[in-house]
Amino acid sequence: MTVDNSTDTASSASLAIRSSKPVYPENAATKDYAASLDASDPLKDFRSKFIIPSKANINSKKLAKPGLSPEPCIYFCGNSLGLQPKAMAKYMEAHLDTWSSIAVCGHFTDLEGSPLKQWQLLAEQAAASMCKIVGGNPEEVTPMGTLTMNLHLLLASFYKPTEKKHKILLDWKAFPSDHFAIESHIAWHDLDPKNSMVLIGPKEGEYEISTERILSYIDQHAAETAVLLLPGIQYYTGQLFDIAKITEYAQSRDIIVGWDLAHAYANVDLKLHDWNVDFAAWCTYKYGNAGPGAMGGIFVHEKHGKVDYSEGEDSPKFRHRLTGWYGGDRSVRFKMDNKFKPIPGAGGFQLSNPSVVDLASLCATLSVFDETSMAELRNKSIKLTAYLEYLLLKDTTDETRQFQIITPSDPHARGAQLSLLLKPGLLHKVSERLQNAGIVCDKREPGVIRVAPTPLYNTYTEVWMFVEQLKGALNG
Template sequence: MKSGKYTIEEARQLDAADPLGHLREEFTIPSKGDLKRRNLKHDGDKEPGDEDPSIYLCGNSLGLQPKRTTEYIDRYLKTWGTQGVYGHFKEFDDALTPPWVDIDLAARGRMATVVGANEEEVAIMGTLTANLHFLLASFYKPTKEKYKIIIEGKAFPSDHYAVLSQLAHHSLPAEALITIDPPDPEIHYLPLDHILSTISAHASETALVLLPGVHYYSGQFLEIQKITAHAHGLGITIGWDLAHAVGNVPLALHDWDVDFATWCSYKYLNAGPGAISGLFVHGKHGEVVRSPSATESETEQFEYTPRFSGWWGSEKSTRFRMEPVFRPIPGAAGWQVSNPSVLDTTSLAASLSVFARTSIASLRERSLQLTQYLVELLDHAEDGDTAQGYRIITSRNRDERGAQISIKLDEGLLDKVMEILEKEAVVVDERRPDVVRVAPTPLYNTFEDVWNFVKIFRAACKDAIAAA
């Protein structure tokens, strides 16, 4: 920790020297007045400072809107309005996106760069939990001996429900679900050795492991490569929920030999609430082999990883022949089921075009600086200030975290602290009963945002302690 006080001038200097600072201009940041007027009763009630940007540190929940999304969506609406059904095949010289029949290609290449995959290993489709079911349909193959699924004890509830329902679907009991529980439930840190030894302990009966890349609650960035290699060494298939990792931390899914993964695009990818998701299937699982002896009409003429299929996963060249023959597209695209929402995919294409202005490595560098600054400020006690009312539960090892720092408040403080933050137009989110998640997002947050947050947060904690 540095000696002396941290000042707002210093925060501004850090911003001025920041080579990625210009990217903030790409985003619409809700103003303080916008957030106040969220409550319609306050409409028209203008105050000085209302035009200032809010302190938005909530990209771990919903990323901000890129300005260029408007241009992309306008193009989509214009195409639909002027072309109707021809939009499926219409090429424009000035097109921001391809014809709708190829709309996934507008996002797939850039998505592959973000997750560290070959383009053919990525499909733009569906939503996270739905994709998880499709992937489990392919990759969870219980046998009499190996049928258990390992997740971690505080898995995002949707993953937990999905896995339990998959077990039930195979007529297996809930006891076939094994959880990796943290040694200290208070901070929910999962040491690597602990993860590996739990997998080893159940290996002889385990068919599949499903883990988060970055943990939604603690912000821990798990060692995906090492855990994947360990599972494979024990003959276990492994998949990853990358909701909090994608667009946040560097990923190399292909090189790390991950079997499958899925994510959402509304957090660090900024594609909009509930926007279309994506999935990764390693190239080795996406192969399609055509049987040389088969005739055209036989449905069993291809060998491929079994899946729940739909027409959008079938070869484009024959798709519109409307034949009852599923000819899987090689790679992850063969897992597509329905024609994707063009509106959604256009929004994703717009947000990924912002990522294309920089690199994940540069964003990571900036992210580490922002989180380090946040941790230092939170740790830095002001003169005579001992009763802070909080502690950081995210790992202090920078390699074990993404953009999110989770802060645990002393008992009974959360409501008051959140009330004060909201009044001050500071946007973070809470995980009841006592955790606040704060995510300086490297695409649009500044050191000044972090400085302002800590000032308001510390004061809020003091007020909450005084009121308790």
């Protein structure tokens, strides 16, 4: 494993043109001003489509205890687990009604009044909505498996090391599961991760990895690199990478490019097809709100999903992958002749009959996304996060501030999350204060709080209330 800390080809000051910050009025740090932003929010009605836990229940650790205060908690943890859409119960009930009323016939029968298609077509139903979230064509996207499983399957198809090109470039602080998956694929090919894994890290003492720095790693290792696999958004710092530019640059060096979109899916506006991304995988339980451990999804660019029948129907040519019967075309799926005829596109990477419970859950949350667009959600998210940043920094200086925002200040280089690195010894104190106030955030030892106001259900007033509690904890 190689960790390269070579000097950037350009200074950090010249890495990008920073977007201008919004200009706030004198009363911007008041609750009344935050409420005025909520009143004019065009997406404000989406909040009512979600079930928000009460402050009392968050702290009671009991299931919906009667008599507790109905005041909702402030939930800034959509980067770990999104809230439950109210549509979830309707969709799950529809699935159970199908199962109880027509049993096995549910695979092939569309029931009148159900929001769900027949079970055999549910993956396609979900893909038709999901593809709009990631910017792919419907045939380039399919819901399946879970994130790490999908990364394994995609690496099995796209990582083809040779004696010369065997390296995989990845993030220095990759989510452990990604790191383990990459490490295991290298070892599977009898290669040594110490030689074939290259971790792309920031400059010493920094957290943000500039695009130019990533490109310099690509230049340095291009001759030996087979795959570049990066997170669309870095889970720890919240940095959004320039997916389009990095993809194009790496591919020009004959490198396959994949993206882990766990923190980018349903968070930022993606254009995977237009950006010519080779493959991608994501989970759906964070900003996607499909439920804990929910079914993930994959993207395979159409250029890799083609099926060539030029040598006859019995001899299709297609990109090698680990195959299963559900990746076979429905027209021949039940012939049971053991002749694999893959579905063109990402659907051909499916393995087994998918869980209808998972697909029903996924279709429920996608029905909410179908009512808006990622462009609209992203627009609100940028404003919501900018307001959070403004309140956090107001009336403070680098010398007086007891935290550092390690997420990029450029709104277009981050998603909904700001990561706050607290001074040593403050994490427990601050976390306890927030918990007691009914504010749910994610913490990462030894000192980071990840704050993620989500545009579908969070408000500017909640942002204001959070900052009041945080500063009270820091100054108390």
